[in-house]
Amino acid sequence: MSGTTQDDYTDRYARRVRGMTTSEIRALFAVASRPEVVSLAGGSPYIAALPLDAVGEMLGKLAAEQGTTSLQYGIGQGTVELRERICEVMALSGIHDASPDDVVVTVGGQQALDLIARLFLDPGDVVLAEGPTYVGALGVFQAAQAQVRHVAMDADGLIPAALVEAIAATGGRAKFLYTIPTYQNPAGVTLSEARREEILDICAAHGLLVVEDDPYGMLSFEGDAPLPLRARRRDGVFYVSTFSKTFAPGLRVGWILTPHAVREKLVMASEAMILCPSAFAQGAVTQYLSTMPWREQIKVYREVYRERRDALLSALEDMMPAGTSWTTPAGGLFVWATLPEGLDSKAMMPRAIAARVAYVPGTGFYADGVGTQNMRLNFSFSSPERLREGVRRLSGVMEQELAMRSLFGPELGDRRRRTAGAADVPGPDLA
């Protein structure tokens, strides 16, 4: 098959691959990673805040002193040592009744979501999810050929009445609610204390499983986060988290805390996919949690991100054109902005890249093409000065777009919107 083109494969793809579309945005992201571009687009933690020398020494020892196990195959569920440590980490978030037996170690939170989708979703099944939601979860549900129905949020997170409506509208066919209740990606909002019980009650009353995705709960800027849903209810709740944001995403270690009855099936599905999670990465996380001041490191990340959030918010306050609004996250990595009437974040992207600033257009976070008036802005990766410079460039582009619209009318934006492509599939820039 040498010399074949992409077209030669088209008829051979499985049906689930047909939903895997990409868009022109991806090409722009390749440019966005150049150093001269201020990227507000990614979801990358600020890894330079880690004590890299000490981590390096620890990794060296892991190979030299424990190589016969750390470089060997392991068991599908993950090592007992790490699963015990994970229970200690969850206790810090308020989940005190977790057994290491019900923890399945995964290749990041991303594989955890994929495993749950493999276990529960048939083609055509319905998943309820916040609108907007995590782009990587949309990719997983799309690959499972499921349909996502979005449930509206406000500043207090998922709206209970909207959830009831969505359940009714899908005729009770939804398999689960996928939710990121704390410091949500991309919206930066948190489900309020008062609503947490209500949401759980609604799901229980309708027999709806809950997949709680909680990568950001420990990255709070103002006091502790509300208790996770899983700390309030065991039955029917799958809790997914990761070391990507509290330690390092490069190790690709996450986990699921599963209802006991499902654990074996999850392990079998994971073994079919990867045999076992990386013994070396698990050893690294176990060593990190056993020998290094990881709780202090989380405090360091919180301080760095709080300062960066404040820098981004004050820059937005100072420079955004009238009619722009944004969320004020109490933790996590993202601000969600709503542009003035008539601006289209996706159509504006090439102009923004030319002005050397990047963001993720809101459409990437919806399964149904809405979100043209929104954008996600990341504040974890760039310094406060770079964030301010990024907002300065962005506001300049928006002012220009607004001026063009007032000169040439709204058709300009509409014509461009018609050329906009399909939903963005997840990639590192969209994490």
Ligand code: PMP
């Ligand atoms: N869930 C959410 C909400 C995320 O934002 C991310 C990463 N950005 C993940 C899951 C997956 O992260 P990882 O695979 O690195 O653990």
